[in-house]
Amino acid sequence: MMPNHATASLRSRALLLMSYVCLILAAAGTVARAENTHARNALAENTPPANTPPANTPVANNCPATALGTSRTLTLGTKGGFKIGLKSYPQSLDLADHEVVLTFDDGPSPKTTPLVLDALGKECVHATFFLIGRNAAAYPALVKRELAAGETIGHHTFSHPAKTLRLMSEAAAKADIEKGFAADDTAAYGQFTGAPKVGFFRYPGFADTPALDAWLASRNIGVFGADLWASDWLPMSPDEELKLVLERLDKEGRGILLLHDTKRSTALMLPKLLAALKQKGFHIVQLVPADSAPPQFRAAPKGWTSETEEILAKVLSPHKGRREHVKRGKPGARGKAPPQLPEPGP
Numbered sequence: 001m002m003p004n005h006a007t008a009s010l011r012s013r014a015l016l017l018m019s020y021v022c023l024i025l026a027a028a029g030t031v032a033r034a035e036n037t038h039a040r041n042a043l044a045e046n047t048p049p050a051n052t053p054p055a056n057t058p059v060a061n062n063c064p065a066t067a068l069g070t071s072r073t074l075t076l077g078t079k080g081g082f083k084i085g086l087k088s089y090p091q092s093l094d095l096a097d098h099e100v101v102l103t104f105d106d107g108p109s110p111k112t113t114p115l116v117l118d119a120l121g122k123e124c125v126h127a128t129f130f131l132i133g134r135n136a137a138a139y140p141a142l143v144k145r146e147l148a149a150g151e152t153i154g155h156h157t158f159s160h161p162a163k164t165l166r167l168m169s170e171a172a173a174k175a176d177i178e179k180g181f182a183a184d185d186t187a188a189y190g191q192f193t194g195a196p197k198v199g200f201f202r203y204p205g206f207a208d209t210p211a212l213d214a215w216l217a218s219r220n221i222g223v224f225g226a227d228l229w230a231s232d233w234l235p236m237s238p239d240e241e242l243k244l245v246l247e248r249l250d251k252e253g254r255g256i257l258l259l260h261d262t263k264r265s266t267a268l269m270l271p272k273l274l275a276a277l278k279q280k281g282f283h284i285v286q287l288v289p290a291d292s293a294p295p296q297f298r299a300a301p302k303g304w305t306s307e308t309e310e311i312l313a314k315v316l317s318p319h320k321g322r323r324e325h326v327k328r329g330k331p332g333a334r335g336k337a338p339p340q341l342p343e344p345g346p
Helices: 004-046 113-122 133-138 140-148 170-189 210-218 238-252 264-280 307-319
Strands: 070-077 082-084 099-105 128-131 152-155 222-224 255-260 283-290
Touching: 113 140, 113 264, 128 133, 128 170, 133 140, 133 170, 140 152, 140 170, 152 170, 152 283, 170 210, 238 255, 238 264, 255 264
Parallel strands: 070 283, 082 222, 099 128, 099 255, 099 283, 128 152
Antiparallel strands: none
């Protein structure tokens, strides 16, 4: 029989050993719980919630199903420049049947540009705005609104000279273009870095020159004409304009459409136009710039001629330098209006 003091010693050792075991088990449980919690948190961070699409799937926007929407975005490289738009040049964007690019010139205007932006926003449609620099400088908040809405900002000179760049000296024409670049970018982005952020440009009245074309190309700026236009520089009601635009779209089937966000008839007509495009199965393509070579363009059909050059020859050639012959004129004494520029400006 063991002495009492020996028995007590064994009991103490047993109790101490049991305490160590309990401490080890408790610590192991704490570590396990911590690891499980960490694992659950990591899983939660890396697992999308229910009904979330995979990362590479575009997340649906908040546009209603009835909206026209923007069907696709066309990235348009401008390295080396380009000239497109069948009204002026023998090539254009290679759009599919019933694809339309919406472009607006001469803005912004506080009276009408907000109406245009409202209409585009309601239908989730994006367009390209070719700004007049002096208007951009006067209304920078509207330019910033266009940018915030996801529209593309292009350029349309600073002053939109009535006599066109073609009848100005090369130095004066370049200065007006450059001043427009600076005014537009300052209004949109807060600064001008010496080259336009978006290298998209449209000549007032489509009146280009070989020298200006080469200069713009050397600066990696693409020149836009149009494939069809609304003729909204002519006085007409919104319904008359709508009818004219739809007839031309039905005939051409696709293309770059020129409108003016400074024209009230266009601003009031636009909601009906977008609804009609949806009904007729047209699709909107948005243009965005890229620092790359231009894509392959669609060649003009056989027998193509430049419609704008024919008009410019009639308007400018006989009376070069005389401003009254390139402005919109009233009918003369015999009731016949003098020829006018396409896209004559504000």
